[in-house]
Amino acid sequence: MANVTLSQIKKQYGNTPVIHGVDIEAADGEFVVLVGPSGCGKSTLLRMIAGLETISSGTLKIGDRIVNDLDPKDRDIAMVFQNYALYPHMTVETNMGFSLEHRGGTKTEIAERVKWAAEILDLSNLLKRYPRQLSGGQRQRVAMGRAIVRDPQVFLFDEPLSNLDAKLRVAMRAEIKNLHRKLKTTTIYVTHDQVEAMTMADKIVVMNAGEVSQVGAPLDLYDRPANRFVAGFIGSPSMNFIDGVVENGRFTAPGIDLETPSFTAGETSRQLICGIRPEHLVIGGEGISAEVSLVEPMGSETQVTFSLPEGTIVGVFRDRIAAKPGDILTLGVQTDGCHFFDPLTDLRVE
Amino acid sequence: MKTDMSIRMRTMLYGLMCVLLIPFVFPTWWMVTSSVKPISDIFAFPPDLLPRTYDWSTYQRVFELQPFAQQYWNSGYIALLVTAGTMIVSSLAGYAFARIRFPGADAIFMVVLLGLLIPAEVTIVPLFQMFNQWGMINTHWPLILVPVFGAPSVFSTFIMRQFFIALPIELEEAARVDGLGRFTIFRKIALPLAKPALSAVAIFTFLHSWNLFLEPIVFISTPQMFTLPQALTQFTDAYGGAMWNIQLAAATLTALPVLIVFIVAQKQFVEGLAHTGLKG
Structure with missing residues (x-):
């Protein structure tokens, strides 16, 4: 060896x-x-x-x-x-x-x-x-x-x-x-x-x-x-990426307003990409309001595609989802579920 | 209904094949049956499919008029040596062109292929002068060396190259990792897998050498040294007229090994061509 x-x-x-x-x-x-x-x-x-x-x-x-x-x-x-x-x-x-x-x-x-x-x-x-x-x-x-x-x-x-x-x-x-x-x-x-x-x-x-x-x-x-x-x-389905702005401890984008504990309140406005893994989305949480466009039941989990004002995101849920295309749902993100990347360098931002 | 159609189609196809076979089979049939007919019956019209009387003495006369057994041996050993030589040369050259990257490889291969475009009649005089200088006229050397390093070998090299190109390179890479050098890879991996292509080369080369006519009549002058195609021209009477039944008996004997080779090796022949992507 x-x-x-x-x-x-x-x-x-x-x-x-x-x-x-x-x-x-x-x-x-x-x-x-x-x-x-x-x-x-x-x-x-x-x-x-x-x-x-x-x-x-x-x-x-x-x-x-x-x-x-x-x-x-x-x-x-x-x-x-x-x-x-x-x-x-x-x-x-x-x-x-x-x-x-x-x-x-x-x-x-x-x-x-x-x-x-x-x-x-x-x-x-x-x-x-x-x-x-x-x-x-x-x-x-x-x-x-x-x-x-x-x-x-x-x-x-x-x-x-x-x-x-x-x-x-x-x-x-x-x-x-x-x-x-x-x-x-x-x-x-x-x-x-x-x-x-x-x-x-x-x-x-x-x-x-x-x-x-x-x-x-x-x-x-x-x-x-x-x-x-x-x-x-890494990860399947792939991570969702959303372009937006971080300011005063919140990430905002059209249809999205998420609390970002990793950024301190009072920080000046900064363009960032927020990455959220499909399995880290939570139905019924706060921060994202999206329309259901596709529901794919896999048996052990359900994969749902949501429409946002700009683009789509995918969520994977262990529970069986009763939603159907056209329904509006509010989604949250699990603790530490948001990853941030610099839009110019694509590098992780802590 | 469908079955009726397919039976009818099949019958039609077989019928068509039988018709197409006539131009190929009839001359052979005519040669074999005429070899035992009296001369007067050979050109009878319409031709008889079977001889009215059988005259087997023609076969005996073949051996009396010419040293036919010696000529048979000459053709046989020359064809075998040419076949072996061509298999060695073409497999090595084909492998080199397929696998070894060396400067000018493609250009050299094109030049080699050009050899196929030059008719034997064009090179026969210079070859005669060359072999004359080497003291090889009226020996069998030209009949061995010309095919082994000439057009038949070029064609065989092409067949082998195409085969080796199609052989998965990972087999050779695995062999390299297993500890084999270039020549051992050729000998132990590539060559054993090239059997179908080698069979095609062997059959082609054997047939080509067996049927070689121009080179023997240019390079060989004594009946003891003749090969069979050349010997066939010698069955004439005192006035130069052909002794047809004896000549056809000799032709039948000459065609026999070729027919046997083809019947026995038919499968390899077709497989070999299929593997190389060539069409006959």
């Missing part, structure tokens, strides 16, 4: 920069998730850690070694690919033992390691099958088996669950997390799914346009997003 340190890592394709000086530290045994929208550079960054992409500048360390110029095979990492990348012409057993075979492992040693990995991942009865004879979930487990069999210092996962259906994804999420708990190997996991990131990570790195937007524990990111991008990206 080892820590992974990225210092000022940059990547350029020709004259086009795609990663702009990224600093990330994954501690020994930590499960770090890189999350962000498509094209934000998270997979490129992972491939740079794997050695499948060159690093334009900066330093990448695995343990105490600088590995910038090392081949993937010399970095002591294992990677699980999005489409599993199992060798179609080899059985599960050969797929899993292939890397050990090429690193000079003896037959007995390879057989033992494959058996060990197969037992952990419940693959023992599938060892003689070919990848084409396996289901999506089984293939995913074989891909993980191929990674763990070598006992590498770092596991890299590149959106490994994106090809699975929703139910299987939830099951595999738990399986990967259990595996990490057992093996305690440093893991860097790329996903665009913020639910995966929130449920699996010890530490989340939110990326946007080739830069790190925020690094932190899942709930820290949820509770105190550093900027508007993170606030909007």
